[in-house]
Amino acid sequence: MKSQKFWAWLIFVLGAAYFIIPLAATFEFSLRMRRGEYSFDAYASVFADPYFASSFAYSVIVGLFTIVVGILVVVPAVYFVRLRMPWLRPFMEFVTLLPLVIPALVLVYGYIRLYGSSSFIPFTGSVLGTDILLTCAYVTLALPYMYRAVDNGMRTIDIGTLTEAAQIAGANQLQIIGQIILPNILVAILSGAFLTFAIVIGEFTIASLLNRPAFGPYLVGIGTNRAYEPAALAIISFIITWGAMGMINVLGRFAPRTSARTD
Amino acid sequence: MAAFLEVQNLVKSFGTNTVVKGVNFAFEKGEFISLLGPSGCGKTTILRMIAGFERPTSGAIRVDGDEITHLKPNQRKLGMVFQAYALFPNLTVGDNIAFGLKIAGMPADQRRARVEEMLRLIGLPGFEKRFPYEMSGGQQQRVALARAIAPKPRLLLLDEPLSALDAKIRVSLREEIRAIQQDLGITTVFVTHDQEEAMSISDRIVVMNAGNLDQMGSPHEIYNRPSTRFVATFVGQLNTxxxxxxxxxxxxxxxxxxxxxxxxxxxxxxxxxxxxxxxxxxxxxxxxxxxxxxxxxxxxxxxxxxxxxxxxxxxxxxxxxxxxxxx
The missing domain is CATH 2.40.50.100 (RNA polymerase II/Efflux pump adaptor protein, barrel-sandwich hybrid domain)
Known part of the structure; x- marks a missing residue:
């Protein structure tokens, strides 16, 4: 027994060290901007950079739009496929997995070919058009996570009978989705939303190739030009991402017991 | 008296499989009707066609003289209780009962009064703030009944509402359903495979067999003068x-x-x-x-x-x- 516990702990410590040492080293390095003593100078420098705030704000806004569009696309789609076209489910599974298989680079080159300024639908011809295109690209990137979160959420409630109960009480499709289905899968949707947010905040390829001032390209730009700030930024984005993940758990605990969960 | 609920030549096929084969019946206002038969006899399909969840292959359904055959379920002004309760898990008991009233646009104070009235009727006063998961199956099903009758529907549809409950609650709840039904005078269609259940609470019973209506009549007629071998053997005990x-x-x-x-x-x-x-x-x-x-x-x-x-x-x-x- 004793030795079994020892080995279990050893493996745990090794595993933890694998994750924690680089993080701790990065954090330590980020504090060494001032010669000879630890300081938060690198963080001050990051926060003082107007591009940090503007690129972060840009990514947050694009992230929020991505979440809203993602919910509007995915929730009704999953609902109707589960309710009326269950034979379409394997096809849905396949389509929603495609963004994981097709590299973002391929996706964005396709977009530029299709929606470039010389095409029939020149989305990239204007700033707003490019922002819309970026949001659409992110909806696609986040699709595997959003779809699975919502699908799991709907699996835990009897959407067929709940729909019929609401219908016979006089509710229309919109009222059923808005007042019955959505509230019951709220926690599932939130977990999908935070995953989406985490993806959008760190995304580089698409934002960079569409030449939008997002947080990902900013991170990479800093990384190639500065010494200590990238380490500070790495720690900051680590905290943001884990904050988003942590929120999934926190909200899951606060949500009413009736709400469907994904865990 | 004119028929209140009328079903005419109702047929339903799923692909090549015809599950309801031309059923006719007519009932008066305030009657408690049971559709009785073994599983697969088409009784649930008939109920679901009356509710509007299934589209009849042919035939007509009329309630109070209105043809409702092709109306959407939310346009029919009916109430329904499901086997699996189907209460909205995100809403309190009060909000569940008020759901149909809210959809219909009833003002909040009238809604509250109606919810209170309904809770008294089903013997659960003061339960407004509870959530469905905090209640027993029998209590949930009574709330589902209250939700179904709160908007004063033209017809109450009961889809095996007692099947998921244990024996003792099943008997007490069926007596309660019958008492409430007689109290309100609401025309009710009750689907069951349990002949004792059907006989104990119905004014009239429709015995279904393999998609056909075998016999229709009062429990006394069905039991004492069964018109087919199937009815005679399905309802009650029999010695050859x-x-x-x-x-x-x-x-x-x-x-x-x-x-x-x-x-x-x-x-x-x-x-x-x-x-x-x-x-x-x-x-x-x-x-x-x-x-x-x-x-x-x-x-x-x-x-x-x-x-x-x-x-x-x-x-x-x-x-x-x-x-x-x-x-």
Whole structure:
């Protein structure tokens, strides 16, 4: 027994060290901007950079739009496929997995070919058009996570009978989705939303190739030009991402017991 | 009186499989109707067509003179209770009951009053703030009943609402449903596979068999004058009488045979008791009449002890009680 516990702990410590040492080293390095003593100078420098705030704000806004569009696309789609076209489910599974298989680079080159300024639908011809295109690209990137979160959420409630109960009480499709289905899968949707947010905040390829001032390209730009700030930024984005993940758990605990969960 | 609920030549096919084969019935306002039959007989499909969840292949459904065959479920002004309760898990009991009222646009204060009235009616006053998961199955089903009748629907549809409950609650809730139904005078269609349940609460029963309506009538008519062999055997117990002395397809209910002559009895049979079942108020005897097993139900009595296995007995019955089973 004793030795079994020892080995279990050893493996745990090794595993933890694998994750924690680089993080701790990065954090330590980020504090060494001032010669000879630890300081938060690198963080001050990051926060003082107007591009940090503007690129972060840009990514947050694009992230929020991505979440809203993602919910509007995915929730009704999953609902109707589960309710009326269950034979379409394997096809849905396949389509929603495609963004994981097709590299973002391929996706964005396709977009530029299709929606470039010389095409029939020149989305990239204007700033707003490019922002819309970026949001659409992110909806696609986040699709595997959003779809699975919502699908799991709907699996835990009897959407067929709940729909019929609401219908016979006089509710229309919109009222059923808005007042019955959505509230019951709220926690599932939130977990999908935070995953989406985490993806959008760190995304580089698409934002960079569409030449939008997002947080990902900013991170990479800093990384190639500065010494200590990238380490500070790495720690900051680590905290943001884990904050988003942590929120999934926190909200899951606060949500009413009736709400469907994904865990 | 004109028919309140009318179903005409109703047919439903799923692909090549026809599950409802031209059913007709008409009922008056305030009646409690049961659709009774084994699983797969089409009773649930008929209910779902009345609700609007299934589209009839052909035929018509009319409520209070309005043709509703092609209306959407949310346009029919009906109430329904489902087998699996189907309360909205995100809403409190009060909000569940008020759901249909809110959709219909009733002001908040009237809604609150109606919810209170409904909770008193189902014997759960003060439960507004509870969530469905905090309640027992029987309580949830009563809330589902309140939710269905709160908007004063034209018709109440009950889809095996008692099947998921345990035996004792099943009996008390069915009595409660019947009392509320009579109190409100609401026309009700109740789907069940349990013949005892159907007989105990219905004004009229529709017995379904393999997509066809076999017989329609009061519980008393259905039980005492079954029109087909299926109805006779599905509803209640039945003894097939020996062909040698009665002819083919003759049968009789177990409670219509006695061990002593009665004024109306005119026929006797002799047999040996092969089994004695003491069920409390009823003693069920199995008698072997030259190879044909016949069950007899007699009432328990303080004074006399039940006969013993192996005793030879004479059975008395009246020829007018003998049923002739058709096809």
């Amino acid at each position: 009488l020996p062909e040698a002395s009665f002819g083919p397809n003759r049968a009789i209910r177990p409670e219509l045979i006695s061990l002593a002559p009665r004024p109306e009895t005119d026929t006797t049979l002799t047999g040996t008791i092969s089994d004695v079942g003491f069920l409390g108020s009823v003693v069920r005897l199995r008698v072997d009449v030259s190879g044909t097993p016949i069950n007899i139900d007699t009432f328990n009595s303080h004074a006399t002890t039940p006969p013993q296995r192996g005793d030879t007995v004479t059975l008395h019955l009246a020829a007018k009680d003998v049923l002739t089973l058709g096809a």
